[in-house]
Amino acid sequence: MDAHGLVVDLLNTLDVEAGTDLLDDAGTWATWCAEHQVATGNRMQARLVRTRLRAVVAGATWSGPAGWTVPVTVGPEGVVVHGRSAVEAVLAAAVQLTVTGDWRRLKLCPADDCRHAFYDRSRNRTRIWCEMSDCGNRAKVRRYRARHPLSAAPRRLHTNGRSGAGADQVVTGT
């Protein structure tokens, strides 16, 4: 699995929208670890690592020593970080993403009812929402309703063919 895939998947073990947390239960956590081919390790530490990483990815300014260890192997190819347990593997992947400059592509959707983690593959790292067709549009509708409390939904302000004007022609009220 890609480094970013492993980190994103750990961040999404907390599902804000569904109100579920795979780390609440030893069984669901064991299943997650088996699917990702890592040893379960310490579940409470996994939760702490997830909490901190989610906060940082969401833009928190927390920083400082975390007291976590990442194993390395030394070989002909140099020094490589890796991990056997979930926490070690995720931290190793996070180190890798930091080194390659891709850490900042990890993001959390800003929608309060979503907070889904995703990897921004756009060239300039400009993606904001997890699914533009879903969360982005819902936010747009919410903003519209906040500005226009009496309207149920956005209305089309210009209609085709009215008094022969083009659809994009601005009506100035003359």
Ligand SMILES: [Zn+2]
């Ligand atoms: Zn979202």
